[in-house]
Amino acid sequence: MNLHGRATGRALLSDADNITAAGSLLKSRLAHRTSREEIFTTIHALRNQGLSCSEIGRRTGFPRRSIAKWLQFETPPDRRRAALKPTSPWYFEPFLSKSWKDGIRTGSALFRLIRERGYEGSQTHLQRLLAGWRRAEKQASDPKVAHEILKPVRDPETGHAISPVIAAALCIKPRGKLTPDQARKVDALKTGSPAFVTMRSLAMRFNGILRGREADPLPAWIDNAIETDLAPLVRFARTLNRDFDAVKNAIETPWSNGQAEGQINRLKTLKRAMYGRAGPELLRVRMLPFRHTN
Known part of the structure; x- marks a missing residue:
């Protein structure tokens, strides 16, 4: 089952429990390695036919110096890697x-x-780095996890598949605010999607951190979110971690830029509504407070 965030179409839960980009990167590297081996074999085969480096370069499209260097090896040479530094x-x-x-x-x-x-x-x-170790352990313990395809979760009463938009909304709604129909859907989603269980649990914990005005549990929440390997949660947790000090201040302090953002949104709405119909004087009247004397 897929869950999508609002109207953006961005998946919250993928069909294979969010097979991460690291898997695709590994496949591309293996494919690149195979391609290098094929090129290496082709170059040596042409050399065995008595062709010169220049002729091999014309046939393969590779520089003559690269071909001459490859012909010095019996196996494809590994790329040189930069020396590791304390920043890594x-x-x-x-x-x-x-x-x-x-x-x-x-x-x-x-x-x-x-x-x-x-x-x-x-x-x-x-x-x-740690995410790669966690994925390796998970695949070693259960190799079938990466290939598991989840079926759509259906409402037990109507039999209709629960839409991604509804599932995403129910994922972040507390149990006390659910209607009987919504509670039934949440129970069905928990039964049919282990990823939904994990995501809803983390969403409720995060909601508790925000409403409790205590940022101390946030580092543990970030670590747990990254360990899930659910790509959207991992992205969100890493974003929080990059701006941890700002997030902590937003949770613990009463200050907010909501008033400024609200006025900016109001001003943009007025400008768009009046575009091409009125001048700056009317805009000034509508924008400034009624008793503004400046």
Whole structure:
């Protein structure tokens, strides 16, 4: 089942529980590797026919120097990789691997540990590394997870498939505000979609953090959201993590830019409604307060 956010059509739950972009990236790299091997074999076969490097270059379209270099190897040469620096979490891979095996698996805890050891990068880069480890463990424990296709969830009373828009709205609506019909649909979605259960649980927790005006549980929520491997949740959690200080202030302080944003929206609405019909004097009258004397 797919869940889409509002009218944008952006999927909240994908058919295969959000097979992430890392899987596609790995496939593309393997395909590129296979292509390099085929080119390498072709070059050596042409060389065995007695052709020169220039002639091989004309037939294959590759530079003569590249062909001459490849002919010096018996297997396709690996690309040179830049030396790891403290800005990369892979620089601390041995320490991270040991901590991971010791049971320290939250991104925030590992981030603090490697920062003490000189890590200069961001927590987002670290989370990407950890996400790959989590996916590898999940696929090793259950190889069928990546290929599971979820069927549409149907309303048990009407038999109709629950639309993505309705499912997305129900995902963020508290149980106490659900009508009997909506509660029935939520129960059906929980039964038919494990991903919906995870997403709704995290949505309710996030709602509690916002309404409780306490930002202390937020780091744990971000780590749990990233561990789900649900692409939209992972994106949202990483965005929160990048602007963590701003999000924390928004949760804990009473200040808001809502008034300024509301006035901007009001002004734009007035301009669009009056475009081509009136001048700045009427716009001034409609825009400024009634008793404005300036």
